[in-house]
């Protein structure tokens with residue numbers, strides 16, 4: 001079904017906000033992304049104004065408050081969601097998705113950037129929902145507001161982006177992941193402590209972010225200069241990753257387990273004991289005290305981004321089980337590319353204790369085979 005109608009929206013000011021945003025009132029045009037791709041192309045040609053299309057047309061003078069709404073005729077009760085695995089420049093990233101995204105005032109940002117934000121949503125949001133809250137809303141709205149006091153803020157299932165920030169940060173597309181994590185947890189806002197909410201959003205951005213790893217990352221280990229877990233964000237996210245590596249191997253990440261448990265019953269710090277066998281305080285003390293090995297300056301280089309991007313850490317000859325890797329700042333399941341100098345050999349294992357599937361590298365590997373990429377948990381270098 002395709003319809004055109006005039007609409008506008010004002011958010012009530014009694015909704016929970018992370019962080020706070022200013023009230024706003026906008027004309028809206030909607031892009032429902034669940035329609036057949038052919039319909040999408042048809043409308044690109046005739047009525048689409050900006051958005052996740054070819055990026056060719058945008059209107060800066062949308063004085064007519066027309067909105068374009070697409071909806072799918074297929075069932076939305078999809079438990080196994082087929083999502084594309086990468087951006088598609090022609091907008092087909094939305095094809096067949098049971099999710100919908102409403103764009104308000106998208107003309108205010110660069111069409112190519114908008115397309116990447118929208119496509120990022122259709123790639124990552126289904127994964128976020130599956131991880132954290134399978135019954136979360138499938139309908140999200142993005143608002144682009146020059147007056148927003150925050151870079152971005154989630155307001156229930158409405159995400160408000162400050163247009164000036166996006167104009168100066170064309171490579172920041174994974175901001176979508178952080179904010180839509182809040183949207184997926186909308187019913188937990190106010191229920192979960194704020195540090196867990198923000199730590200989970202950065203944890204999920206680190207886990208599912210597509211291509212902003214060069215401009216954004218969480219700490220590799222505890223850094224007392226930046227605050228404790230109660231400061232949330234990257235500090236809490238790094239803590240969660242460390243907990244997963246040592247206490248929840250091959251289990252649901254602790255941030256997701258906390259989220260799901262709190263959907264079922266009120267949050268309580270005792271959850272940490274249930275999930276890890278240790279109290280929150282004990283875990284934090286151990287994390288803070290975790291040994292840090294001085295970095296090597298020679299040897300094999302491992303990167304957490306493909307094509308030798310992201311964080312580089314060098315490893316000399318030796319055996320590195322997960323504990324030793326963590327002490328060097330190499331986090332679990334985060335190696336995406338490897339540089340192997342002449343004369344070195346790296347054996348990688350998908351499990352701790354040098355077990356599980358194994359692969360040997362004797363030359364540079366800019367894009368590790370999918371069977372091994374982001375799965376390495378122990379390493380031998382000869």
Ligand SMILES: [Zn+2]
Nearest residue numbers: 018019198201
């Ligand atoms: Zn946040």
